[in-house]
Amino acid sequence: MTEKFDEVKEVKVDYTRLRVPLGPVHPALKEPISLTVTVRREEILDVVIRLGHVHRGIEALAETRNLIQTLYLVERICGICSHSHTTGFVQALEEIGEIELSDRSLHLRSLIFELERMQSHLFLIGIMAYEIGFDTLFMFTWYEREKILDLFEEITGNRIHHSMNTLGGVRWDLSPSFVEKVNCSLNKIEKSAKYIQEVFQDKTVEKRLCGVGVLDYDEARELCVVGPTARGSGVKVDIRKAYPYAAYSELKDDFSVVLRNTADAQARTQVRILELFESINLIRAILEKLPDGPIYKESVIKLMKKIPEGEATSLVEAPRGELLYFVRTNGKEGLWRLNVRTPTIPNVLGLKPMLIGSEIADIPVTVASIDPCMACANRITVVDQDKRETIVTDLKNLRNRGKKQ
Amino acid sequence: MNTVIILLITFPLVFLLSLLFEGIDRKVHARMQKRIGPPIIQPFYDFVKLFNKERIIPMTASSRIFTTVPIIAAAASILGASIPVASLIAGSNVGGDLIIILYLLTISPIMVMIGGSSSGNPYGAVGFSRKMTMLIAYEVPMLICILSVSVNYTSLAYYDIVLTQVKIGSLLALARPSMAAAAAAFVLCMPAYTETVPFDMSEAKTEIVHGSLVEYGGPYLGLVKLAKSASNFALSFLAVSLFFYTPALLERYFSPELGGAMLLCLVTTLIFMVFTMTVPRTIFARLKIGQAFKFYWLVPLTLSIISVALSILGL
Amino acid sequence: MKLGNMLRDALRALLHKPVTVRYLTRAGEMVSVPERYRGKIVYDKEACIGCLLCIRTCPSGVITTTEEKKVSFNISRCVFCAQCAEICPTDAIRLGSDFEIVTSEKEDLIVQ
Structure with a gap:
C-alpha cells in the first residue's frame, strides 16, 4: 500500500508564473491579434499567438464578382499597401489575358509603388516611436x-x-507640373x-x-520570413531584384537591397529608414526616365x-514583404478562385522565437517591428456546428474547392 | 486653530493650481510636438466629466480597498501640497515639517499602487511590481537629499529653510557645493516621481495599459488623476521653494510674507515643472525598468551621498 | 549615440505655429481639395444615354436603374473609386469636390 502512495505524483503549481493576456484589444496593437504570454516577473516564458479576429471573407466574396469589381x-484588403494588392491582382490578370502594357504605365506603377513604400515605412517608424x-x-x-x-491626393x-x-x-x-511637385516634396522628405x-x-x-526581438539568420530562413523583417536578419530577399515586375527590370541599378545583420528591432527599423532613401533614389530615377506614351x-x-x-x-514586393496572388479566371468575366498570401502570414510566425526570453x-516593440497587418493575415476557419468540428482550411483544400466549381 | 483655517483656505487653491498646471503642461507638450493641444482648462473638464460617469467596480476586485484607496490618495496629496503653500502664505511653519510632507507625497503613489493590485487585473499586478521597484529607486536618493539639507542647516522645518535662503540672499542650490549636489539629485528624481517618460514604465500605455489605473474609471479615476496632478504640483513646489526660492534673490523688493513672493514662487514652479516634466517627456523614449533602476542608483544616489558627505564636512 | 537629439527642435516648435490644419480654415471656408479629388458624384441626367455600363463595373452596388432608363446613385454605399466616371461613354458622371456628405436624411445621399 505504501508503495502506491509513493507513486502519486505531486502536482506543482508554479505561483511565480503569471499569464498575461495581450489583445485582441490592447493599446500597443493597432489591429487585433491575441497573444497569451506566460511571464515570470518580467521575463517571457511562453507565447501563444492566435489570429482570426478580423476575418472578412474577401477571397470568397471575390468569387461572386466580376474582374473589375474584384480589382x-x-x-481594400489593406489600407497601407493598397497599391501592392491591386498590382499583384492586375499582373496576374494581364498574364492570363496576355495584355501588353506601355512603358509609361509600368513606370507610373512603380512610382506609386515607391511612394507607397515610403508612406508605409514612415507609418511604421512612427508606430515604433510611439511604442x-x-x-x-x-x-x-x-x-x-x-x-x-x-502627393497621392494630388x-x-x-x-x-x-x-x-x-x-x-x-x-x-x-503631368510635368506634378513631376515638379513630386521632386519638390522629395527634397523635403x-x-x-x-x-x-x-x-x-x-x-x-x-x-x-x-x-x-532577435531572430537570427537561420531561424529567419527556416520560418521563411519576408520583407524588411528578413532583410533585418541578413536574409537577402527582395522581389524587385529577384523577379522584377512593373518597371523594376529597367531600374535594377538605381537601388540596392538594404541588409542588416544584428537581427533585432533596431536592425528592422534601420532597414526601413534606409529603404526610404532607396525609394527616394528610385522615384528620382523614374521621373528622369519616364517615357512617353499612352x-x-x-x-x-x-x-x-x-x-x-x-x-x-504574381509576386510583388509590398512594403511589408513578398505578396503573392494566385488568380484563376473562369473565362466569363469572373473568378473561380482568388488566393492571397500576404507578407504578415510568414512574419507573424517569427514572433514566437523573437518574444521568448525577452521582457514584457x-x-x-517586437510586435510592431515586424509591421504586422492583421486584417491581411486572417484566414478561414470553418466551424461545423452540427458535427462540432473546427477545420482550418489550408491551401490544398482551397485549391480543390476552386477546381470543383 | 489658526493652522486649520489656513489649511482649509489652501485646499481649494491647491486643487485649482494643480489642475491648471497640468493643463499648461499638456499645452506646452502639444506645442512642442507641433500640435494645437487641448485648452488649458481641459483637466477641469475631465474632472467634471469623470465625476458624472458611472461607478464601475470589477468583479475580481476587492471592492472596499478598490474604492477607498483613491480618496486616501487624493486627500494625502492635496494635504501634502497645502502644507508648503500654506506655510508660505502664513509666513510660519504650518502643519508639519519636511518629513511629513514627503510622507504624505509618498502615500499617494503607494495608494494608487495598492488600488491597482486590488483590482485583480494582471496588468495591475505588473504595474504594482514596476512601481515598487521605481519607488525604491527614487525614494532613497530623494530622502538622502532632504537629510543632507537638514544636516547642513540643522533643521527639518520647511519654513526655516526657506527663510535661510532669504537671509543669505541666494538660492540654496547655489549656496554651497553640497546643496548643489542635493538639488541636482532632487531634480533628477522629479521625472520618476511624476511618472513621465522616460520613467513612466509603471503606467506605460503601450506596454501594460496604464498599469495600476487599468481598471479605474469614473469618479475613482478622477480622484486618482487629481491625486497625481496635486502631488506633481506639490513636489515641484517643494523643490522650488527648498532649492530655488527665487524671491530670495529679490528680497529687497519682496518681503517673504507678501503675495508677490508667492506669485514669483509659483511662476518659478511652472518653469521648473516644464523643464523637469514636459521637456523630458517630449524628447526621450521610455526606458526599461532595469535601465531606469540602474540609472537612479548610479547617478542621483551617488550625488545625494556626495552631498551628505560634503555637508558633514561643512562645505 | 547622442542624448536628447530632439531638444532643439522641440523648443523651436514652441516658437512656431502648430502645423495642424483646421477643418474650417476660416469661418465658413473649408480646406481646399486638389483638382482630381474624388468626392460626391455629380450626375448629368441629360447626357446619360442609359447604356448601364456603370452598373456592370460598380464594385459596391451604388447604382440602380430608374423607370425612365436612367440611373440613380446611392452615395451611402459609394467607395469613391471613380470607375463609373471612367467607363461612362458620354461623361455624364463626374466626381465632384464635395466631401461633406454626412447627413441625417437618407434622401440627401441619393443622386438622380
Whole structure:
C-alpha cells in the first residue's frame, strides 16, 4: 500500500508564473491579434499567438464578382499597401489575358509603388516611436507621411485607396507640373528622413531597440520570413531584384537591397529608414526616365471580356514583404478562385522565437517591428456546428474547392 | 486653530493650481510636438466629466480597498501640497515639517499602487511590481537629499529653510557645493516621481495599459488623476521653494510674507515643472525598468551621498 | 549615440505655429481639395444615354436603374473609386469636390 502512495505524483503549481493576456484589444496593437504570454516577473516564458479576429471573407466574396469589381475589392484588403494588392491582382490578370502594357504605365506603377513604400515605412517608424513612448518623434514622422499622402491626393485623387491600377495600365497620368511637385516634396522628405535617422540614434531609443526581438539568420530562413523583417536578419530577399515586375527590370541599378545583420528591432527599423532613401533614389530615377506614351490600352470592359479561362500567380514586393496572388479566371468575366498570401502570414510566425526570453516591455516593440497587418493575415476557419468540428482550411483544400466549381 | 483655517483656505487653491498646471503642461507638450493641444482648462473638464460617469467596480476586485484607496490618495496629496503653500502664505511653519510632507507625497503613489493590485487585473499586478521597484529607486536618493539639507542647516522645518535662503540672499542650490549636489539629485528624481517618460514604465500605455489605473474609471479615476496632478504640483513646489526660492534673490523688493513672493514662487514652479516634466517627456523614449533602476542608483544616489558627505564636512 | 537629439527642435516648435490644419480654415471656408479629388458624384441626367455600363463595373452596388432608363446613385454605399466616371461613354458622371456628405436624411445621399 505504501508503495502506491509513493507513486502519486505531486502536482506543482508554479505561483511565480503569471499569464498575461495581450489583445485582441490592447493599446500597443493597432489591429487585433491575441497573444497569451506566460511571464515570470518580467521575463517571457511562453507565447501563444492566435489570429482570426478580423476575418472578412474577401477571397470568397471575390468569387461572386466580376474582374473589375474584384480589382476594387482587393484594394481594400489593406489600407497601407493598397497599391501592392491591386498590382499583384492586375499582373496576374494581364498574364492570363496576355495584355501588353506601355512603358509609361509600368513606370507610373512603380512610382506609386515607391511612394507607397515610403508612406508605409514612415507609418511604421512612427508606430515604433510611439511604442517606445517617444510621442514627439511619432508626431514628427507622421507629419512627413502626410506630405506623401498629399502627393497621392494630388496625383490620384485619394489619400489611401488611390485605385491607380486598372486592367492594361494605370488610370491617372503625371503631368510635368506634378513631376515638379513630386521632386519638390522629395527634397523635403529626404531632409526629414535624414533627421529621423539621426533621432533614431538617440541613446534612449537605442536602449529600447537594440537586442530586442532577435531572430537570427537561420531561424529567419527556416520560418521563411519576408520583407524588411528578413532583410533585418541578413536574409537577402527582395522581389524587385529577384523577379522584377512593373518597371523594376529597367531600374535594377538605381537601388540596392538594404541588409542588416544584428537581427533585432533596431536592425528592422534601420532597414526601413534606409529603404526610404532607396525609394527616394528610385522615384528620382523614374521621373528622369519616364517615357512617353499612352497610360492605358482600351476600355476595361473590352479587356475584361477578352480574358480567357486560366490561372496565374504574381509576386510583388509590398512594403511589408513578398505578396503573392494566385488568380484563376473562369473565362466569363469572373473568378473561380482568388488566393492571397500576404507578407504578415510568414512574419507573424517569427514572433514566437523573437518574444521568448525577452521582457514584457519588449512585447509591443517586437510586435510592431515586424509591421504586422492583421486584417491581411486572417484566414478561414470553418466551424461545423452540427458535427462540432473546427477545420482550418489550408491551401490544398482551397485549391480543390476552386477546381470543383 | 489658526493652522486649520489656513489649511482649509489652501485646499481649494491647491486643487485649482494643480489642475491648471497640468493643463499648461499638456499645452506646452502639444506645442512642442507641433500640435494645437487641448485648452488649458481641459483637466477641469475631465474632472467634471469623470465625476458624472458611472461607478464601475470589477468583479475580481476587492471592492472596499478598490474604492477607498483613491480618496486616501487624493486627500494625502492635496494635504501634502497645502502644507508648503500654506506655510508660505502664513509666513510660519504650518502643519508639519519636511518629513511629513514627503510622507504624505509618498502615500499617494503607494495608494494608487495598492488600488491597482486590488483590482485583480494582471496588468495591475505588473504595474504594482514596476512601481515598487521605481519607488525604491527614487525614494532613497530623494530622502538622502532632504537629510543632507537638514544636516547642513540643522533643521527639518520647511519654513526655516526657506527663510535661510532669504537671509543669505541666494538660492540654496547655489549656496554651497553640497546643496548643489542635493538639488541636482532632487531634480533628477522629479521625472520618476511624476511618472513621465522616460520613467513612466509603471503606467506605460503601450506596454501594460496604464498599469495600476487599468481598471479605474469614473469618479475613482478622477480622484486618482487629481491625486497625481496635486502631488506633481506639490513636489515641484517643494523643490522650488527648498532649492530655488527665487524671491530670495529679490528680497529687497519682496518681503517673504507678501503675495508677490508667492506669485514669483509659483511662476518659478511652472518653469521648473516644464523643464523637469514636459521637456523630458517630449524628447526621450521610455526606458526599461532595469535601465531606469540602474540609472537612479548610479547617478542621483551617488550625488545625494556626495552631498551628505560634503555637508558633514561643512562645505 | 547622442542624448536628447530632439531638444532643439522641440523648443523651436514652441516658437512656431502648430502645423495642424483646421477643418474650417476660416469661418465658413473649408480646406481646399486638389483638382482630381474624388468626392460626391455629380450626375448629368441629360447626357446619360442609359447604356448601364456603370452598373456592370460598380464594385459596391451604388447604382440602380430608374423607370425612365436612367440611373440613380446611392452615395451611402459609394467607395469613391471613380470607375463609373471612367467607363461612362458620354461623361455624364463626374466626381465632384464635395466631401461633406454626412447627413441625417437618407434622401440627401441619393443622386438622380
